[in-house]
Amino acid sequence: MPELSSRRRFLKKAAVASGGALLGAVGLNQVSPRIWREPLVFEPNGSYWARSQPPQNPPLTNDIAVDVAVLGGGFTGLSAAYYIRSISPQKRVVVLEAKGCGNGASGRNGAMVLTMTADRYMQFSPAPAIDKKIYDLTTENIRRLSKLSVATAIDCELETNGALQVLVTSDDVKAAKAYVEQARSLGMPVEFWDKQQLAGAIGTEVYEAGFFDPNGGHVHPMKLVHVFKRAAENAGAEIYENTVVAAIEEGRENILHTTGGHAIKAKSLVLATNAFTSRLGYFRNSFMPVREYVAMTQPCSEQQLAEIGWRMRVPFNDSRTEVFYLGLTRDNRIHIGGGSPNYVFNGGVGDASAAASHSAQLRRELARIYPKLSDVSFELAWDGVVDWSMDESPSVGYTGRYKNIFYGLGYSGHGVNLTSVFGRIIADLEAGREEPWTQYPFLNASLEYVPNEPFRWLGAQSQMAWYRLTES
Ligand SMILES: Cc1cc2nc3c(=O)[nH]c(=O)nc-3n(C[C@H](O)[C@H](O)[C@H](O)COP(=O)(O)OP(=O)(O)OC[C@H]3O[C@@H](n4cnc5c(N)ncnc54)[C@H](O)[C@@H]3O)c2cc1C
Structure with a gap:
């Protein structure tokens, strides 16, 4: 009897404790953004691409009133500004960029x-006909990039020789074959490459096979920033x-406040x-x-490239979750990115020691793919x-x-x-035109919930640890 009652007491206490923990967690999740404010810090861009950053414009030095204020001078912001002005040349449109244009992902990526x-x-949704439309839309956009590069007289080194996904496991191979079969039946010109064909194109034999999309390509990202x-x-x-x-006051007319003490009144904000x-x-x-x-x-010298057998100038990424991706610049530098990502608590800034260990991981992967490049340094x-x-999944739309x-x-x-x-869709939405975009799943798509800190950090760490364990 006493044993039973003590067990009951224990269970009751445990129930209260776990209920309390759950409530505490929910409460902490709710108040967390007020406890941990994300830093408004913008680290300088130390990438190779940044060497081609366009000359910077002066900062804003007075208060202004505009039709549209675009926040961010990357591909999204600059293309939105371009398309908004193209549709509505009477509107005053300003782009406000924290550092130089291309300082974010647009000037640092895998090209x-x-x-x-x-x-x-490489994955059909339950609506393959829509997937095909997205394929056509994004393929057509690559042609637009090429035309815009010519129109602006800025050569962004766009090479449209296709893009490859190299397949790591036999399951990936099976899935890719099935995808290619269905895609081709819908009219998408993608191809399945066996190990031999793949090795003939990029030299390495470490992958099982490849998925080739002839409509993909490679670009100098910062030069593309310059185009836009x-x-x-x-x-x-x-x-x-x-x-x-630094702050946004929402209203029929939004008011933006800069860290320099200026205010921008904007009917629309991007x-x-x-x-x-x-x-x-x-x-x-x-x-x-x-x-x-x-x-x-x-x-790399022509001889080095010939020795490793990278004959076809196509970029490639592998099929792992912690994906690696490689490409060739116009002057035959090899860039490699990816591997284990890093999530810094509260979306904070990175640290140099993490960068060094990631660089070592990239070095090892490059040597694994191309053993003849073991001595090549970054x-x-x-x-x-x-x-x-x-x-x-991405989302484009309006809020507020x-x-x-x-x-x-x-x-x-x-x-x-x-x-x-x-950027083009944003311009249409800003002009009050939702068609033809309502048929696409990304219009005003609500994205799956990501919790606040510390749960976001905990979730990211455990997920990344899992990938490391299962994919190494
Ligand atoms: C390492 C890496 C590799 C990648 N590789 C590829 C790839 O190979 N292929 C591919 O398709 N995609 C790749 N991506 C993704 C791609 O680069 C991005 O999706 C794309 O560049 C996003 O462009 P954006 O204009 O939306 O954002 P960004 O280029 O990040 O621009 C946002 C801008 O907003 C500015 N900003 C932010 N807050 C403020 C503020 N408060 N005030 C003023 N300005 C502000 C920032 O300074 C920044 O310049 C990669 C990304 C990274 C980081």
Whole structure:
């Protein structure tokens, strides 16, 4: 009897304790954004691409009133500004960028120009006909990039020789074969390459097979930033750099406050702030700002490339969750990115020691893929932040009480091409035109819930530990 009652007491206490813990957790999740404010810090871009950063414009030095204020001078913001002015040349449109244009992911990435969205790449949704439309839309956008590069007279080194996904496991091979069969029946010109064909194109024999998309490509990302910057300015947008927006007062007319003490009144606001969006209090529960690493060799000689057998100038990424991706610059440098990402508590800034260990991991992977490059050293390495949504799906649309705040985010490492599709959609939405975009799943898509700190950090750590365990 006493034993039973003590067991009952224990169970009761345990129930109260776990209920309390749950309530505590829910409460902590709710108050967390007030306890841990995300830092409004913008680290300088130390990438290879940054060497080609366009000359910077002066910062904003007075109060202004505009039709549209675009926050963020990356692909999303600059393309949105370009398309808004192209549709409505009478509107005053300004872009406000915290540092220089291309300081975010747009000027630090892996340079792969891809069709589709991250969640539907090599994967059909329950609506394959829509997937095919997304394929056509994103393919057509790559042609637009090429035309815009010519129109602005800025050579962004766009090579449209296709893009490869190299397959690591036999399950990946099976899935890719099935995908290619269905895709081709829908008219998508993608191909399955066996091990031999793959080795003939990129030399290495470490992969089982490949998925080839002839519509993908490779670009110099910062030169593409320059294309959009010039296109936006030619269309009449004003761009202010080194101008940090610290706070937003929403209204029929939004008021933005800069750290320099200036106010911008804007009828429409475009949040093109990607992985930094939550630092302004928006979409905090829609994505995780995950840090990824990239490294670049010195130029390889023609003989070195011939020796490793990288004959076809196509970029490639592998099929692992902690994906590695490689590409060739015009002067034959090899860049490799990916591997284990890093999530810094509260979306904070990175640290140098993490960068060094990630660079070592990239070095090992390059030597594994191309043993003949074991002695080649990196000229430089850098990092960048990706706006990862839980299921890798992106969203573009409008928010706010007055539906005058437009946004595009959740690209999940697949935004070099998609960003300017979203820039175009944002311009249409800003002009009050929802068609033809209502048929696409990313219009005003609500993204899966991401908890606040410390749960976000805990979740990220355990997920990444799991990948490391299962994919090493
Ligand atoms: C390491 C890495 C590798 C990648 N590789 C690929 C790839 O190979 N292929 C691919 O398709 N995608 C890749 N991506 C993803 C792709 O680069 C992004 O999806 C894309 O660049 C996002 O562009 P954006 O304009 O939306 O954001 P960003 O380029 O990040 O621009 C946002 C801008 O907003 C500014 N900003 C933010 N807050 C404020 C503020 N408060 N005030 C003023 N300015 C502000 C920032 O300074 C920044 O310049 C990669 C990303 C990274 C980081």
